[in-house]
Amino acid sequence: MPDLLELATQVAGWAADGEEVEAYVARSSDTTVRVYDADVEAFSAADAEGVGIRMVIGGRQGFAYAGSLDPEVVADAFAEARDNAGFGTVDEHAGVARPDGVTPAAMSIYDADLAGVSADDKIALALDLERRVKAGDSRIRTVPQTGYGDHIVEAAIATSTGVTTSWRRSRCSVSTYALAGEGEDTQTGGGYSVGQGWDDLDVDQAATDAIARATRMLGAAKPASARLPVVFEEQIAAQVLSIIGSTLSGDAVLKGRSLFADRVGETVAAASVTLVDDPTDTRAFGAGPSDAEGLASRRNTLIEDGVLLGFLYDSYSSRRAGVASTGSAVRGGFKGTPGVGCRALSVTPGSLATDDVFASVGTGLFVQNVSGLHSGVNPVSGDFSVGAEGLMIRDGQLAEPVREFTIASTIQRMLQEIVVIGDTLEFRMAAAAGVILAIESMSISGS
Numbered sequence: 001m002p003d004l005l006e007l008a009t010q011v012a013g014w015a016a017d018g019e020e021v022e023a024y025v026a027r028s029s030d031t032t033v034r035v036y037d038a039d040v041e042a043f044s045a046a047d048a049e050g051v052g053i054r055m056v057i058g059g060r061q062g063f064a065y066a067g068s069l070d071p072e073v074v075a076d077a078f079a080e081a082r083d084n085a086g087f088g089t090v091d092e093h094a095g096v097a098r099p100d101g102v103t104p105a106a107m108s109i110y111d112a113d114l115a116g117v118s119a120d121d122k123i124a125l126a127l128d129l130e131r132r133v134k135a136g137d138s139r140i141r142t143v144p145q146t147g148y149g150d151h152i153v154e155a156a157i158a159t160s161t162g163v164t165t166s167w168r169r170s171r172c173s174v175s176t177y178a179l180a181g182e183g184e185d186t187q188t189g190g191g192y193s194v195g196q197g198w199d200d201l202d203v204d205q206a207a208t209d210a211i212a213r214a215t216r217m218l219g220a221a222k223p224a225s226a227r228l229p230v231v232f233e234e235q236i237a238a239q240v241l242s243i244i245g246s247t248l249s250g251d252a253v254l255k256g257r258s259l260f261a262d263r264v265g266e267t268v269a270a271a272s273v274t275l276v277d278d279p280t281d282t283r284a285f286g287a288g289p290s291d292a293e294g295l296a297s298r299r300n301t302l303i304e305d306g307v308l309l310g311f312l313y314d315s316y317s318s319r320r321a322g323v324a325s326t327g328s329a330v331r332g333g334f335k336g337t338p339g340v341g342c343r344a345l346s347v348t349p350g351s352l353a354t355d356d357v358f359a360s361v362g363t364g365l366f367v368q369n370v371s372g373l374h375s376g377v378n379p380v381s382g383d384f385s386v387g388a389e390g391l392m393i394r395d396g397q398l399a400e401p402v403r404e405f406t407i408a409s410t411i412q413r414m415l416q417e418i419v420v421i422g423d424t425l426e427f428r429m430a431a432a433a434g435v436i437l438a439i440e441s442m443s444i445s446g447s
Helices: 004-012 071-085 112-116 119-136 203-215 234-246 250-254 315-321 354-361 411-416
Strands: 019-036 039-057 060-066 140-159 164-182 185-195 226-232 275-277 300-304 345-347 364-371 383-394 397-410 418-421 437-445
Touching: 004 019, 004 039, 004 071, 004 140, 004 164, 019 071, 019 119, 039 071, 039 119, 060 071, 112 140, 112 164, 119 140, 119 164, 119 203, 140 203, 164 203, 185 203, 226 234, 226 354, 234 275, 234 345, 234 364, 234 411, 250 315, 354 397, 354 418, 354 437, 364 397, 364 437, 397 411, 411 418
Parallel strands: 226 364
Antiparallel strands: 019 039, 019 140, 039 060, 140 164, 164 185, 226 437, 275 300, 275 345, 364 383, 383 397, 397 437, 418 437
16 A cells, blocks of 8 residues: 555656646545434445646646556556646646745644444444434434444645645544424424544434424424524534635635625624634644645634635635735545635634523524525625524524524625624534624514
8 A cells, every 4th residue: 555645756756847746645435324214224435545636837737637546547647637738728827836834733633543433333323313313302203314424534745846745634423314293393403413533423412403403493483574683503604604705715806706805904894703714723624734735724814803804825826816825725635626715714702602692682583594505695796695494582592483584684794793603613524613693683584
C-alpha cells in the first residue's frame, strides 16, 4: 500500500520546465446502514483510492484523475492531464498553490478505533436507535428512516511549487426520522448525532430529538398572517448561515453573484454578530490542517461586531482579486478540481440558553423546519421566502404548533435584525455550525 504523501510528491516532481503540477492523492472508506421495521433495508461498505492531477502550462489548465494508485495508471493520468492542458483556454490567473508561510495547526480529527468497529455493531446501533424511537412515545406510529454512516479518509497534496501536506479524518453519524400520529393527524420529525468516532455518538439524544420534533407538531394548524419575531432552531440556522457563507466567497464576488460585493468595511449585521470560518476548530465537520490545495487552514473572520471584513479565497480567486488566499479551497475528492468555499462557518455564541431566548422574545415564532430554502433564497438580491413549520412562542414559552405558512424577509435585513444568539454551537455534517438565532421580525404568511 503506497504512502500517499510520497506518491503525491513523486507525481509533482514529474513536472517539466514551464509546467506546474498539483497531485491530490486520497484513500477512503465509507459505510452506510439503513434499517426499517427491525430489519436491515440496505448496507454498503466501500473503499476507494485514486489521484487527481492538475497541470498548468502557459496559462492553460488540464486535469485528469484515476481511480487507482497503480504506478502505470498514475503515469497515464499524468500524461492525460498534460495533454488536456493543451486544449485549455489561456487564463493569466491559472496556476497551482504556492507556499505562503502559514504553519498548519496541530489537530486531532481522526479516531483510529472507528475503522475497527464491525459491520454487525454498526447495524446493531441503527436497529437500537429505531427501537428507542418506537418505544419512546405511544404516539410514534412508525420510524420510516433510520441509519448509520461513517467516512474515513486519508489524503495528501503536493505541488511542483513546493506545497506538501497530508492528513487523516474520520466522521460518523446516526440519524432517524419518526412519524407520530393522533387520530388522522400525523407529523414527522428527525434527530441525529455526529462525531469523529464511535464513542462520540449519542443514540439517546438522536431518539429524543426525533420524538420531540414529531410529537410536538401534532395538532398543527396554519397561523394567522402577521409580522413577528422569529427564532431559528440550530439546524435551520446552520442552513441559513451556509447560504450567507456562499455569498461571502471571493469567487461569488468576482462573478457579481454576491449581495456583499463592494461592502467591505460597512456594517452589514447587528453589532452582536461575529461570523468566522475556522477549519482549525476540530469540532467542525470541515476541520483539517490544510485546505484542498494544501495551504494551511486558518481562522478567517468575515464579519466582526457586525462589520464586513472580507471574503474567502482560494489561490485562483485570490490571484484574480489581487489578494492573498485565505486557505479556503474545497473539493469533493480526487475526481475534481478545487474551488472556494466555507469549511467551518459559525457565529460567535451569545450568553442565553434556549429557554432564556424564548423568554427574551416573549411573543413570536419558533421555526424547526423549512422547505424550499435554496429555491426561495436569492443570494444576489438577498430575497428570502421559504415554507416553514414550528411552534408559536407565547409569554416566553413554546405554545401551539403551526405549519403550512411562509416566512419572508431579506438576508440583509435578517442580519441587521439578529437580536439574540444562543449560547451553544451545534456541530453537524455541514459547512456551518448551528446556533439558536432570534430575528427581530419577519413576515408570516398564513391564513
